[in-house]
Amino acid sequence: MFDPIKEVNEQLGKLRETAETKGIDLSREMRHLEAKLHRLEKDIYGNIKPWDRVQLARNPKRPTTLDYIAQLFPDFIELHGDRHGYDDAAIIAGLATLDGTPVTIIGHQRGRNTKENMHRNFGMPHPEGYRKALRFMKQAEKFNRPVITFIDTKGAYPGKAAEERGQSEAIARNLFEMATLKVPIISIVIGEGGSGGALGIGVCDRLLMLENSTYSVISPEGAAALLWKDAKLAERAAETMKITAQDLLNLGIVDEVVTEVFGGAHIDVSLQSSLLKPVLAQHMMELRGRTQNELLQGRAAKYHQIGTIGS
């Protein structure tokens, strides 16, 4: 079966390979193809339902934070620990460069198989994970390094010990500190953005979302059970709750939707990264041009305008 999107994708891949191996600048041609790809996808996939995107966001093969880091930040150095006795593997952190500028990278980390998921606690952080993230944010602030966070979690871990050790406080503290962190913060939702556990590393100047990722205050199943007493109405809840990238763009919560590879990001993580990179770089460039005051006022205004009228 002829698949025009796949074809353009392949052309893009070849171009990128040529550009890399031969060291020639083909970015204009590539941008052209990307635009074409985007148009095609809009035509063909314009009818994709929110519930389909929920499935894509939950696809076990969907690239994780470390998969994107490998593509976007080949010089990434992972750093560990909350300095209070714990290193939460559901949150990863480290340093890298973006176009030659040092950045701090923080992200939720799911496992790619059962064994990894046991280690990573399915990407659901304990309070220590949020405190680890906070340590790296404060360090970034000290060295005037922008922060990039990857959001990919079903939520903060709902466990007994997590409650005892202050899951609420740990998340709240991060919101509080990110509120006026004196460096640019860009957050990218790459899979599922699950409520407070996502926001705990997601107060930012720019919120980007991959096209098939979701961000919600409750899972569609949870919403259906709560609102209509029937978890089977999850599909309807996925629409009503407005959890897709496009819905959240319309609500003024997301700043830009990053186009995904046809069929989903997992089809080609390298191509997906090349679609993400220019968007990320563009936003970073804009934010780095701001004074500290402009940055913090902009951040406050961003959240203030979400629910209010005419402010």
Added chain:
Amino acid sequence: MNEGEAMTAFFKRPKRYMPLRQREPKIDAPQGLMTKCPSCKYMHYTKQLNENHKVCDCGYHFPLSADERIRMLVDDQSFEKFAGPLVKENPLNFPDYEDKLEKDRERTGIEEAIVCGRATIDGLSVVVCVMDARFRMGSMGAYVGEAIASAVRTATKERLPVVLFTASGGARMQEGMVSLMQMANTSIALKQHDEAGLLYVAYLTHPTTGGVSASFAMLGDVNVAEPGALIGFAGRRIIEQTIREKLPDNFQTAEFLLEAGQLDAVVHREQMRSFLKKMIELHGGEVHHV
């Protein structure tokens, strides 16, 4: 796994899980001549109970409406209510949501799940915000979030301390992500207040869960709670399902959190006013003669 689910879990919690000293999740003000204590079953004369800060001899703290709380706390005639914020009433165009809001408005006589204003406590000026769990279970949407953020900004401008009484099941489901973003909106306003060197006391009452517990409820310079209040991020049922273990009866009570180092104090309602007065004094509060 989300706060919303936590809320479901709490409000739909089966009775067999109910801790001994835990109240029923019933939040209507006592009506009529007699009022029964849901904890010890004692029948109170409502009038007497009201004179006793609505606290039973067994220690059970009856829920208060925002108006009752304010009357109990601040100097007579000192409360100047802030105008409600201008917010999108139904940002997701959620079916039937406006009707639900309208019904709660009629039932409770308040505009939304929070009342904010300026007042004095023994002459000490303070900005007071009080959530009211009778309205949509005290859940936080754009109105609640922006009312808090706006009240806190006023306090920053006027260099006043803030006391915020929480009573909330968490996020307002019908406002979806607009609700979640209020956690950031309120935290930003509180951080600016903090950086101005001003006092914020978070006063947690029953229940304080989900997104509210994971934002402004935990951000006070001093975080205190009423005895027996349920406070937590995730709901009991969700946690029990996740860890496949039965939780102790006192799990997520104010006393449990105090022991776990998550609260500064548990304060009996009789001491509420004197405690807050002392806190404000200790942080440089001044008497403004009217």
